[in-house]
Every structure is written in C-alpha cells, then in structure tokens.
Amino acid sequence: MSDPRSNGWQRWIVDSYQSQTGLALAAGQDIYRAPQAVLCHRLGPDPLFVYANQFAQRLWERPWDQFVGLPSRLTAPPGARQDRADALSGNQLATGYSGERISATGRRFRIRDATIWPVSDDSGEVVGQAATFSQWVPVERDLLEILATTAPGVRSAVAAGADRIELCVDYEAGGTTPPIDLICEAVADTTDAGVGVMVMIRPRGGHFVYSDTEVLTMERSIEAAVTAGCSGLVWGCLTAAGAVDRVITRRLLGVAPGVPVTFHRAVDVSTDPVAAALTAFDLGCTRVLTSGGAPTALQGADVIADIVRRAPATGTVLAGSGVRHSSAARVRELTGVTEVHASAAYFAG
Numbered sequence: 001m002s003d004p005r006s007n008g009w010q011r012w013i014v015d016s017y018q019s020q021t022g023l024a025l026a027a028g029q030d031i032y033r034a035p036q037a038v039l040c041h042r043l044g045p046d047p048l049f050v051y052a053n054q055f056a057q058r059l060w061e062r063p064w065d066q067f068v069g070l071p072s073r074l075t076a077p078p079g080a081r082q083d084r085a086d087a088l089s090g091n092q093l094a095t096g097y098s099g100e101r102i103s104a105t106g107r108r109f110r111i112r113d114a115t116i117w118p119v120s121d122d123s124g125e126v127v128g129q130a131a132t133f134s135q136w137v138p139v140e141r142d143l144l145e146i147l148a149t150t151a152p153g154v155r156s157a158v159a160a161g162a163d164r165i166e167l168c169v170d171y172e173a174g175g176t177t178p179p180i181d182l183i184c185e186a187v188a189d190t191t192d193a194g195v196g197v198m199v200m201i202r203p204r205g206g207h208f209v210y211s212d213t214e215v216l217t218m219e220r221s222i223e224a225a226v227t228a229g230c231s232g233l234v235w236g237c238l239t240a241a242g243a244v245d246r247v248i249t250r251r252l253l254g255v256a257p258g259v260p261v262t263f264h265r266a267v268d269v270s271t272d273p274v275a276a277a278l279t280a281f282d283l284g285c286t287r288v289l290t291s292g293g294a295p296t297a298l299q300g301a302d303v304i305a306d307i308v309r310r311a312p313a314t315g316t317v318l319a320g321s322g323v324r325h326s327s328a329a330r331v332r333e334l335t336g337v338t339e340v341h342a343s344a345a346y347f348a349g
Contacts, residue, residue, distance in 0.1 A: 009051045009119070013040050013130045016119045020093045025132065036134035037111070040119055041072040043091070043128055048072065050128060059136065061103040061232070061286070063258030077102040077194045091129055093117045100139060104231040105196045105260050105286075106163040108139035142332060143339040145198070145318065146346065147175070151185045153344060154197075158189065160347050164196045166234055166262075171343075173205025177221045180228055187229040196231030198262060201252070208238040208266040215248055222255045232259055234289070236266025236280075243270060244279040253284050262287040262318065268294075277307045281315040289318040289341055296322030301334035308336040324348065 010031065017025040026034035037056040041047035052060070052067040060067065060075060076084045080100040087097050097114040114133035118126045146162040148154045149171050157165055167186050168175035177200055178186075186197045203210070203217045210218070222233060235252060237245040244263075253261060263280035270276035273293040280288050290307065292300020297319040308317045319331050320341030325348075328340050 009040055009128065012119050012121055012128070013038065013051060016130070017117055017132075019120075020117045021115070036132055037136075038130065038132045039067075040128050040130035043126070046071050046073070047129070051130075055134075057258060059103065059109070060101070061105050061107070061260045063256070066104070066226075066229075066259070074191065074194065075101050077108060078192075088116065088129060091118050091126065097131075097133075101136075102194050103196075105198070106143055106145075106194070108141060109136050110139055111136045141338075142328075144328075144346070145320075145339060145341045147171070147341070147343045148186070149175075149178075151182060151189065154186045155189050157344065158193050158195050162195060164198060164231070165190060166198045166200065166341065167230075168200035168202070168234075170205060174202075175200045176202045176205060177218075177225075180224050183225055183228040183230060191229070197229075198232040198234050198260075199225040199230040200264075201225070201233050201235040208236050208269070209240050209245075210237055210248060215251065218252060219255050222252060226256045226259055230259075232261060232286075234262045234264050236264040238266050238270055238276075241271070243272075244276050244283070246279070246283060249280070249283050249285070260286045262289050264289045265291060265320065268292070268300075268321075273300075273303055274306055274310065277317070278310060281312050286314070287316045287318050287339075289320050291319070291321035292335075294321075297331050297340070298322065298327060298334070301331065304335040304337065 014025050031038045032053045038053045039056045040051040042050045049068050049070050049072050073081050084099055094116045098112045100110050102108050111133050112135035114131050116131045119128035119130050121127045143163045145164040146157040147166045148157050149169050167178050169178045170176040190197055201218050201221050203214045237248040239245045263285040267273045267276040267290050277288040291297045292303030294300030304319050317337050318339045318341050319335055319337045323340050323342040324346050
C-alpha cells in the first residue's frame with residue numbers, strides 16, 4: 001500500500017474543508033489517523049473512492065487497497081442508496097447528515113451528524129466530495145451467513161436473503177479453497193446486493209495441522225482471493241497438541257492486513273474451544289465460527305454463550321452447525337449471538 005498521506009487528495013480534502021468551514025479538519029491532526037472517519041470520492045458517473053482514513057477502513061471492514069477504487073454507492077445497503085444519493089446530489093457544504101451504511105461483511109450501522117463538502121484541486125476545480133463524522137451506532141439486526149459451493153448456489157442464497165456468503169468447494173471434506181474463477185463470479189454476483197463473500201482458505205480436507213508447503217499454498221490463496229475482491233477470509237490452524245497455532249495464524253493474517261478473517265470450526269476440534277476462540281480473537285481474527293465443540297450449535301449453546309460473554313468488543317461469534325430457519329431464533333436466544341452460519345438447508349425449514 002502506498003502512503004495515503006502522499007496521496008494528493010489528502011491535501012485537497014484538508015484545504016477544501018478549511019476553505020468551506022473556516023475550521024481545521026480533525027483539529028489539525030493527521031487525518032489518516034484521526035479519531036473520526038474521513039473519506040472522499042472522485043466525481044463521475046459512478047463515483048469511486050480516492051481516500052479513506054483508518055477510522056473509515058475499520059468501520060467498513062475494508063483496508064485501503066480495497067476501499068480506494070470502490071464505487072462509493074456500495075458503502076450503503078441497497079435500500080439506503082437513494083437517500084444517500086439525494087444527500088450528495090447538491091455537492092455543497094452540508095452538515096448534520098445521518099444515514100445507514102453497510103460494511104464489507106454485512107454489518108449495518110448508522111452514521112450521525114456527518115459533514116459533507118466539495119473538494120477542489122489546486123486550480124480551484126471541484127473534483128470530489130468528502131465526508132467526515134465521528135458518531136455512529138450499530139443497526140441491531142440478525143445476520144445470516146450461508147455456505148455456498150457453486151455460482152448458482154451463491155445466487156440462490158442471495159435471492160433467499162443471505163447477508164453474507166462463505167464460499168468453498170468440496171463440502172463433503174468440510175470445505176476447501178475455491179478456484180479463482182468461482183471467487184470472481186461470486187463477487188460479481190453479490191457486490192451490488194451488498195452481500196459479502198468470505199473465502200475459505202484450506203488446501204485440503206482432514207486435520208488442521210499444516211506443513212510449511214501447505215502454509216505457502218494458503219498464503220498464495222489469500223493473495224489471489226483478496227485480489228479477486230473477496231470481503232474476507234476463513235481459515236483455522238491448530239498445533240499437533242490441539243491448540244490454535246499462533247505462529248501460522250499470525251503469518252496468514254500478515255498476508256492481508258485489515259481484511260476480515262473468520263477462524264472457522266477448527267476451534268471445535270481443539271482441546272479447549274473457549275480458549276481457542278479467545279486466542280483467535282487475541283491474534284486479530286474478527287470472527288470465530290463455532291458449534292461450541294458439539295455436533296450442532298443448539299447442543300453446544302452453553303459453550304457458545306460462554307465464548308460470547310468472554311469475547312472482546314471487537315470480536316464476533318458466529319454460531320454454526322445444524323442451524324435451520326426453524327432453530328435459528330432459539331440458537332440466538334440461548335447463545336446471545338447476532339450472526340448465524342448455515343448451509344442452504346437452512347431455507348428448508
């Protein structure tokens with residue numbers, strides 16, 4: 001990633017804000033690290049982002065390389081895009097804006113009291129539009145992740161109301177890394193709907209203790225999946241003793257910093273699912289998928305609830321295994337999760 005502060009847009013954003021408001025943006029701090037969101041798109045028929053600071057990257061779960069170049073309309077869920085377009089249509093200084101937004105993995109939140117302003121280049125021509133805000137609140141809603149292994153399966157899940165896709169192949173083996181053409185097709189089929197695609201990174205079925213050669217394969221798969229535009233990654237690595245492999249997990253996280261990662265149900269075959277889940281969060285994984293070490297999420301509800309109680313505020317517990325439409329509400333009630341994971345069988349009842 002190039003240094004965002006060397007991006008000419010940062011200076012134009014700061015100077016235009018001062019010119020429009022008479023104030024220093026972020027009280028004169030380095031806006032890339034400021035405790036408020038600052039983002040900007042270039043004007044055009046379908047405006048693309050040219051700048052997003054660290055606050056915005058964390059909130060939308062998109063690192064710089066995935067944020068810059070993204071059509072800015074995709075930061076809002078489909079039902080909120082017209083409201084967003086109306087608010088931006090004047091391209092003039094506006095304050096007090098509020099609106100619903102959606103992260104790369106399907107989390108929804110409402111930004112509050114945003115300031116929007118036109119951005120001019122050195123010649124004085126208006127070339128972009130920027131926004132800043134520090135206030136936001138989560139939109140309380142249950143989120144459904146559906147496992148898919150084919151492009152038709154992805155499309156069916158989106159049509160049925162999935163908020164996010166976990167993409168893999170070889171379901172009978174527990175899921176392995178999908179081919180790049182399937183990843184690209186899945187991303188193309190989900191992007192406009194605001195549905196994220198989490199790509200499984202697993203070179204084979206079987207146990208979760210990986211050799212150096214297999215880790216190299218996983219690293220290449222991560223790079224390819226991120227380049228293809230996935231929303232996040234899914235993996236799980238254990239030591240021969242049955243604990244989370246800290247060394248390999250850190251190594252894989254370092255391949256694509258900032259990209260959301262789910263540590264999958266490898267935790268359920270670890271020696272201590274609760275300890276494994278907490279270790280995964282401590283290392284930097286954003287989610288843990290678990291059945292609480294039991295055959296189904298309902299059977300493991302007590303353990304899942306314990307993980308939920310002990311998880312950091314930045315971590316999300318995803319309950320999975322045997323979850324159906326008829327049981328999802330009970331799983332949420334018993335565990336406290338707001339996100340569940342299921343196969344397409346979820347929709348059968």
